[in-house]
Amino acid sequence: MRMGDGDRGSVGARVVVLDSEDSVRAELGSMGVSRAGTDIMTPKGVFRAVRLYGAPLRAALVIKQEMLAKGGEAALPYAAAGLCEERCDVLVTGTIRQFGRLTETLRLQPFGLPGIAREIDAALAAFDGTPEPMCVGGRTFRFGERTYVMGILNVTPDSFSDGGQHLSVDGALRHAEAMLEAGADIIDIGGESTRPGAAPVSEEDECARVLPVVRLLASHSNAIISIDTYRASVARKCLDLGAHIINDITALRGEGDMASVASQYGAPVVLMHMVGSPTDMQANPTYDEVVNEVCEFLRQRVAYACERGVSMCNTIIDPGIGFGKTPQHNLEIMRRLRELKSLGRPILVGTSRKSTIGRVLGRPVHDRVWGTAATVALAISSGADMVRVHDVAEMAMVARMADAVTRGWRGEEDGNAG
Numbered sequence: 001m002r003m004g005d006g007d008r009g010s011v012g013a014r015v016v017v018l019d020s021e022d023s024v025r026a027e028l029g030s031m032g033v034s035r036a037g038t039d040i041m042t043p044k045g046v047f048r049a050v051r052l053y054g055a056p057l058r059a060a061l062v063i064k065q066e067m068l069a070k071g072g073e074a075a076l077p078y079a080a081a082g083l084c085e086e087r088c089d090v091l092v093t094g095t096i097r098q099f100g101r102l103t104e105t106l107r108l109q110p111f112g113l114p115g116i117a118r119e120i121d122a123a124l125a126a127f128d129g130t131p132e133p134m135c136v137g138g139r140t141f142r143f144g145e146r147t148y149v150m151g152i153l154n155v156t157p158d159s160f161s162d163g164g165q166h167l168s169v170d171g172a173l174r175h176a177e178a179m180l181e182a183g184a185d186i187i188d189i190g191g192e193s194t195r196p197g198a199a200p201v202s203e204e205d206e207c208a209r210v211l212p213v214v215r216l217l218a219s220h221s222n223a224i225i226s227i228d229t230y231r232a233s234v235a236r237k238c239l240d241l242g243a244h245i246i247n248d249i250t251a252l253r254g255e256g257d258m259a260s261v262a263s264q265y266g267a268p269v270v271l272m273h274m275v276g277s278p279t280d281m282q283a284n285p286t287y288d289e290v291v292n293e294v295c296e297f298l299r300q301r302v303a304y305a306c307e308r309g310v311s312m313c314n315t316i317i318d319p320g321i322g323f324g325k326t327p328q329h330n331l332e333i334m335r336r337l338r339e340l341k342s343l344g345r346p347i348l349v350g351t352s353r354k355s356t357i358g359r360v361l362g363r364p365v366h367d368r369v370w371g372t373a374a375t376v377a378l379a380i381s382s383g384a385d386m387v388r389v390h391d392v393a394e395m396a397m398v399a400r401m402a403d404a405v406t407r408g409w410r411g412e413e414d415g416n417a418g
Contacts, residue, residue, distance in 0.1 A: 126344030183396030190228030218242025232256025263309030275324030
């Protein structure tokens with residue numbers, strides 16, 4: 001029924017999802033609201049919830065009082081009411097306009113509140129913004145415009161999914177070229193299996209596996225090459241041969257001074273969350289709050305990288321799906337992935353063929369492409385900027401379709417209907 005048809009006395013109603021300022025502006029524009037009215041209403045139409053961790057009690061009480069005064073809300077733990085805690089968490093909720101008025105007030109207060117105001121402003125800006133562009137190998141990665149696909153090239157005999165399939169240098173090159181043809185933006189080369197329970201290999205064995213492949217791929221293509229290693233010496237040798245990105249599962253806690261290598265070469269580095277090592281990470285993974293602990297770890301590792309000379313714009317974060325986590329942990333991280341946007345860094349997600357998919361669907365490792373496709377699409381809708389996958393052709397199409405829905409499609413306006 002068209003608007004205006006039928007019973008003119010009836011009023012329709014629908015719940016509108018307005019999760020960004022752009023969506024509020026679009027809704028108001030469709031109603032014919034004036035530009036001035038739209039400018040006034042937009043910051044009032046987006047609701048946000050910010051959790052502060054370990055705020056000094058006096059600061060927490062001021063935050064609660066000020067946010068309530070501005071029409072928002074703030075919740076403190078029960079123990080804080082008895083003034084028996086020195087620090088506590090605070091959940092602050094309100095519109096963007098109310099948060100702006102709150103931090104404006106907090107910047108004039110004592111008890112460390114100006115610093116807390118800066119943290120709130122930064123988290124909100126990062127959550128609603130996009131990371132700055134990243135220059136890699138002469139190309140510019142513009143996050144927020146589309147999702148970048150990282151194709152997995154394991155030159156190992158024991159990786160959980162494709163171990164032993166690309167051991168020869170020529171075979172690895174052919175597979176890399178096929179992934180590039182299928183839509184990979186990055187080729188991630190790994191010479192040591194990081195599957196649960198995997199034993200480490202020597203530096204000599206890792207180099208023997210990856211260096212010839214990096215050398216050949218760099219000389220035969222213009223591929224953006226990532227090296228999946230936690231050894232600074234291996235990363236340095238690969239960068240010398242033409243690799244561009246360091247993918248470090250230890251987030252710069254591995255062998256050697258990886259931060260110095262990344263800084264010296266100006267190489268982007270992927271910082272991944274992992275508890276323990278691949279050998280023991282699945283023994284008994286336990287968290288009080290998995291998303292909070294993953295976010296805080298990644299925040300600290302980004303800060304560490306920057307302290308050691310790595311440019312902020314060269315840091316990428318990865319929540320480490322399957323690395324020291326149960327299926328329930330992995331699913332919760334995926335469900336709440338968007339919260340990682342508060343860190344303001346590009347998000348890489350690697351779910352490809354992993355055991356959580358097998359557990360949920362009851363499928364063996366070679367039959368998890370559809371489960372992987374679901375997680376890739378959901379990750380993109382939740383803010384992922386890069387996805388690391390085995391099945392590049394299929395996942396590149398999933399990414400394109402998910403991007404069209406999530407970020408908007410720039411195709412022909414008058415294309416075929418449907």
